[in-house]
Amino acid sequence: MERRDVLRLSAAAGTAGTLPLGRLSFAEAAPATGPHPDGPAEQQRTVTGRLPVGAPDFVYLPVDVPHGVREIAVAYRYDKPPVPDGTAGNACDIGIFDERGTAPGGAGFRGWSGGARTEFFLRADDATPGYLPGPVNAGTWHIALGPYTVAPQGLAYEVTVTLRHGPPGTTPTPVHPPERARGRGRAWYRGDSHLHSVHSDGKRTPARIAALARAAGLDFITTTEHNTTASHRAWEGLWGDDLLILTGEEVTTRNGHVVAMGTDPGVFIDWRYRARDHAFGRYARAIRRAGGLVIPAHPHAPCVGCSWKFGLADADAVEVWNGPYGPDDEITLATWDDALVAHVRDGAAWLPAVGHSDAHRDPDVVGLPQTVVLADDLSRRALLDGIRAGRAWIAESAGIDLAFTVTGPRGEHAGIGERLALPGPAAVTARLAVSGAPGCTVSFVTDQGRRHTAPLPPSGTGTLTWSTTPDNAAYIRVEVRHPSTAADLPGPMAALTNPIFLGRW
Template identity: 60%
Template sequence: MCLGGQCEHNVNPLTNASEGRQESAGGLDRRRLLAAAATGAAALTLAPVSFARAQAATAPPKGATGPGEVTRTVTGHLETGAADFVYLPVEVPKGVQKIAVEYSYDRPSVPAGTPGNSCDIGVFDQHGTKLGGKGFRGWSGGFRTSFEISASEATPGYLPGPVQAGTWNIVLGPYQVAPQGMNYQVKITLTFGAAGAAFVPTYPPRRAKGRGRTWYRGDGHLHTVHSDGKRLPSEVAAGARAAGLDYMISTDHNTSSSHAVWGEYAGDDLLIITGEEITTRNGHWLAWGLPAGEWIDWRYRSRDGDFHRFAQQVHRAGGLVVPAHPYCPYVACQWKFGYDDADAVEVWNGPWTYDDESAVDTWDARLGEAVRTGGRWLPAVGDSDAHSEPQVIGLPHNVVYADDLTTGAITSGLRAGRTWIAESASVGLAFTAGGNGRQAGIGETLTTPAAAPVDVRLEVQGVPNGTVRLITDEGQMHQESLPASGTGTVVWRTTSSLAAYVRAEVRHPMADGNPGHGNTMGPVLQWGPMAALTNPVFLKRA
């Protein structure tokens, strides 16, 4: 092994993850150990890569391949069935100013319908890889092929800060492996020298200039270049303003790096709330209202039993836990953790699809169960999940009744279910139930004598020729069309003995040439994609 000599160190292990053995290749007679890593999900740890110690903090080490640089390259092979995470320890000496990593992997042809190779990457520093520990320094998933970290700056998705001596770990996440296996290469370059000026974060304020107690619009699922989005933070903030939003929530995948730049783009007219989308192998979830800079781990499956621990971490910080797109058909997206620790559920994600229909149906069934058992109900939310053009920021978004435009007030309104979902800011809605001299709004409870009449009232703007559906625990109880102007009022009468809750949907008409599919109510559905969806008003018998 070259430690400060004239050569670049090239290790070429052939790793058989399923059997747990390694064979040296390329004429290198060297065993590389394979062990379990200290994480919740299945993991493998390779033998460490060592670097020469610099002769002085500001001097290039002997045998450097560039000005103050030393490079090591590791290649290997992972068989199908490899662990969720593969850790490559890197022994970082003192005097390192910057660490840079490049990686690649092969993409062999696979039969139709068979997943090909896909591999994520990230890094943990000398504090270690312990689940939920302090070593996290960045994650870019499969969106980038390289990253750099120094005291002054870092690639988006990674946390700037000193490159301190100790064992760092480069993390590979082979979430899909072809039948032929995956050949990978990791190139690590350390640059020696003075650390440079420390990075200064600009976190967003937790308050904007609100309008007091009223309705506020916001998108709770947005991505930037700090994960797999193509928009800069400045472009996302501009898009939120253009969509007529009062607040937005930053939810880059598995990293908190974007938190440190949002302060520059917040303002009196836009509250920016810090959060994260946690992408596990058994579903994705949103952490809303995290303290700026706080990171939530994602390295576990449902069977590991670790989700509750991290949901509690969010709750202790005053944030919300929101399962995202629970019926998403992509690899590792479908929700498998249950809803005991959830505060809300994302039933509408981006443009309306059959996935969203399934999510709403499941949510509605859970509403009926909560009423029957007297248990806790989960509010429904909807967000754009916008990553890049042409995905539309604010399609859809949540309209929340809150005391003010602050992080605490917005998350409180969402937690209470005082919210409805709008396709865009052009859609307006008011929904109440009144009876026996009382009135309740979305997320509230109206208590009346069992036989007392209850008038449910829905006012809508911005959905031309739309269809209003009023739905109770018995199913759809009233349907009515809106005029071509898109503005109308629907009133329907019931009692608390007949309905335990009432919620409203406003649907667009079916597109021309697409009459929809029939059901037991008739040969053709009378509604199309969702334009607005409310949380329920609950009706309780006195």
């Protein structure tokens, strides 16, 4: 399965509706069942129904859970009738809310698996990946169905709920990653902050991801499962002095996805809204209150629900490069560059660029690409501060290294994300030292576009310079590209930087 197909299948969210569904009620007690009469009592109920075209983004199946339940298990299925060419077929996601309700903000949230699983369970001491262990308290729970796309014939569903009675068990205290690793003091740190495991629609375990991150030369990663925080407690024993693990979430709405990077462990960010609901700003503020960054992900991905519709006013950075560099990344890069020009014109805040792998499964490459951040130390706060300030560049692998500065006539200098405050006519020199990029070409890009391009030596290691003035360049950024693989199209990206701004405005 291609990575873009995974994005399409996992995308789900939107405004909840009031479409009535059947209600599942259970007795207070149940007789022992099965071949083991001393085993826990068990009850099972099944409900069926059909969702029409135009069904609300979310519908809820109430489940009346009695006292004495140790475990709740849910299985579901839905039909997939043939549809005409060019018409979306049925796809329906699933999750669950406990007796605390389904209100926005997620107080009752207990897990989400989207379309990645057909069954799950929860109890105090354990839960299916993507779901939160905890007590199964009496009250009305809700199975959330998310009809992502509905065929013209409608979507026929069947949900089976099994309750198992018995001692409630004990919920382990979650062990979350520390916020700091040893690091190298103020230095450039490499990380990948958009990753998926078995706790959403990925196929890799956290242990496997941590091993791949170390093999890729990364200093930090962020766990960002679709619409769940279940993975936050899953990394015990996997961090170390050489690898910092941040917690987060990929908030996956029907109008785009956002990486909530570096949020406090266990903090859930709701996703059940569209751009028309004027709610995103509230949830962006919730991400920041939880200590995280708001980073729109793959803004121009072609899958349904994946492209970004909320605007960039509430963002802290933008993911301009997602996985292997492709046409949608090229569009995002151009849009981001337009925003830099708007910053120069209007003085509005500018958005730094980041890149992440969005890796889900083999053969997705963890660290392709990776964001390289200048931070005071290897800690959550320092890394997020570095990204927020734009002290970052993006590389396809740890094999590429670069240093980019702009200097003035009297030794004044600025680095990535900084400003060289000189008068308009002052002569400035941009200097890029790069290694690990054989066959690549370097371009210095300004608000006027690509201004100077030169090939690297065959070794892929070299230093290039270009001179200009603040009058002629409001900012300079760098692109390092592989040779073009298609006529009239630029080559795939090997590395790119955030800008260095020029002038005193």
